[in-house]
Amino acid sequence: MSDRVQLRPWQRAAFDKFAASEYRDYLAVATPGAGKTTFALACARWVLAQERRRVIVVAPTTHLKTQWVQAAHRMGLELDHQWSPTDGISKDVHGIVTTYQQVSMPDTAKKLRGLANDAFVILDEIHHAGDERAWGDGVRTAFELANRRLCLSGTPFRSDTASIPFVRYEETGVGGEAQPDFTYGYADALRDGGVVRPVYFPRFDGLMEWSAPDGSILSANFHDELDRAGSSHRLRAALSLEGDWLAAVMGQAHDRLMYIRQTHPDAGGLAICMDQDHARDIARLIRNRYQVECDVVVSDDPDASNKIAAFAKSNKPWLVAVRMVSEGVDIPRLRVGVYASTVVTELFFRQAVGRFVRWTRGLTSQKAYVYLPDDPRLRTHAFQIAEARRHVLKPPTERDDEFTSELDSEYTAKQELDMLPEQLSLFSVLSSFATGMAVSAFTELGLTLFDDEPEIPEPDEASGVDDALDLPEIPTDAGFPLTGAKSIAERKEELRQRNMELAKTLVDITGFGHAKVQKELNRLSGITSVGSATNGELERRIRHAEQWLKRR
Numbered sequence: 001m002s003d004r005v006q007l008r009p010w011q012r013a014a015f016d017k018f019a020a021s022e023y024r025d026y027l028a029v030a031t032p033g034a035g036k037t038t039f040a041l042a043c044a045r046w047v048l049a050q051e052r053r054r055v056i057v058v059a060p061t062t063h064l065k066t067q068w069v070q071a072a073h074r075m076g077l078e079l080d081h082q083w084s085p086t087d088g089i090s091k092d093v094h095g096i097v098t099t100y101q102q103v104s105m106p107d108t109a110k111k112l113r114g115l116a117n118d119a120f121v122i123l124d125e126i127h128h129a130g131d132e133r134a135w136g137d138g139v140r141t142a143f144e145l146a147n148r149r150l151c152l153s154g155t156p157f158r159s160d161t162a163s164i165p166f167v168r169y170e171e172t173g174v175g176g177e178a179q180p181d182f183t184y185g186y187a188d189a190l191r192d193g194g195v196v197r198p199v200y201f202p203r204f205d206g207l208m209e210w211s212a213p214d215g216s217i218l219s220a221n222f223h224d225e226l227d228r229a230g231s232s233h234r235l236r237a238a239l240s241l242e243g244d245w246l247a248a249v250m251g252q253a254h255d256r257l258m259y260i261r262q263t264h265p266d267a268g269g270l271a272i273c274m275d276q277d278h279a280r281d282i283a284r285l286i287r288n289r290y291q292v293e294c295d296v297v298v299s300d301d302p303d304a305s306n307k308i309a310a311f312a313k314s315n316k317p318w319l320v321a322v323r324m325v326s327e328g329v330d331i332p333r334l335r336v337g338v339y340a341s342t343v344v345t346e347l348f349f350r351q352a353v354g355r356f357v358r359w360t361r362g363l364t365s366q367k368a369y370v371y372l373p374d375d376p377r378l379r380t381h382a383f384q385i386a387e388a389r390r391h392v393l394k395p396p397t398e399r400d401d402e403f404t405s406e407l408d409s410e411y412t413a414k415q416e417l418d419m420l421p422e423q424l425s426l427f428s429v430l431s432s433f434a435t436g437m438a439v440s441a442f443t444e445l446g447l448t449l450f451d452d453e454p455e456i457p458e459p460d461e462a463s464g465v466d467d468a469l470d471l472p473e474i475p476t477d478a479g480f481p482l483t484g485a486k487s488i489a490e491r492k493e494e495l496r497q498r499n500m501e502l503a504k505t506l507v508d509i510t511g512f513g514h515a516k517v518q519k520e521l522n523r524l525s526g527i528t529s530v531g532s533a534t535n536g537e538l539e540r541r542i543r544h545a546e547q548w549l550k551r552r
Helices: 009-020 036-050 062-074 106-115 126-130 133-143 186-192 228-239 245-260 276-290 304-313 346-356 376-386 421-426 488-510 514-525 535-551
Strands: 002-007 025-030 055-059 095-099 120-123 148-153 169-172 175-178 182-184 199-211 217-220 268-272 294-297 318-321 334-339 368-373 428-443 446-448 467-472
Touching (some): 002 009, 009 186, 009 467, 025 036, 036 062, 036 120, 036 148, 055 133, 062 488, 095 106, 126 148, 199 228, 228 368, 245 334, 245 368, 245 428, 268 346, 276 318, 294 304, 514 535
Parallel strands (some): 120 148, 268 318, 334 368
Antiparallel strands (some): 169 175
């Protein structure tokens, strides 16, 4: 059996180079929205066709594990996103999806080292392996023995000196530079058409007044020169709802979103906020002032991942988040953003902007808008994107002068060096209001100050722009998976939940301990654990549990 996998030209070119490579490691750098996941899964299909082996995917977040499972299912591969180091890998999947945080745990890394021996490993957004030393160490330990490693990155640079595993560096005059095996930049994607959207940055100045921690009363606009502390205070004052600046900008963004929804009815907006309280306050503003639905996702909410997925499939106008909706999250209907965060690092900014570039087929207008404070740091990042400059992963040596400006060097990719808690408690916003808007955009032609760019053309599907790749279907150890709307992992999640509910009922009815009930159900169904059972085995276990209940 074989299947035709449709690839974009860049994906086919990157695939051909991957297939011809004799190296164990391959680094592909592609702009957000270009389709790195499809490219990686095509590579996985090809690798497994050469020789049967496991697939292990490492994603930055728990939510992205689910996205990988769904994408793999559409590409003829089955992955389990609920794997834990206490269980084996069930025979009805090709492999598993885990996260960098999970890999950083020593016991998990040790377990994965055995599972990844001779496996095919995909490291999504590999620069995260340098976020913490434990993350990089865990990745090296877990995947050192892999047969091949495919590394992906959409924001190909770091703002610190952390070493990134499995990345090839070459010496230059100022140190080492990472060498991608294939690069597909934003300008390339815009030129190709039908891949990414042009994004405009409406930037708002304003007059902000605040009481500093030392008790002094200060005021400034975004073009006044301030020191580090003053810049942080000014930005926080603008973004606080105690003033009028943010409410005015939100109004402009909401009006733009309502206009876009006249031709793109399910278009959505995303507000990226300072913290959880800030997010809830902005959501309240949106609901009360505009009388529309608004979802909030924060890290403390255990259902956050499901909320993001539900919003992506809905037609609700607004989503408000802190850092939950950033890198890799796929919500193509996002057309309007409000950058209301005090994190001013280039890495985070690019990740945020990447949420708005994903192309939607069939729309004649694809422009997206990210509303910004005209803070000089954010303005610089927007202009750098506008110039579509090519960046590379930062090497584990001294920082390049290109990324050590007086303002930006005070920040790291992990945290905002703003005010200490005691300083924040003495800081208060007195007033703020928005003045003057400038609009900048990045396109294949470079920076423009006008909102009249020609629409990016959508490729004619009949013109052969996409490349078809013939790949054999790959069976699991349990045979060929059944095709259907749900992946093996999604169905497995339902069956595991049902098994858990039945076991709890049996504990309540029989008076036996939980361990005894689970052991007996495993014996009756012929499995060692629920975590490593196939869906067929889980269904058989459910039938035994239901029969046991009937006998009671």
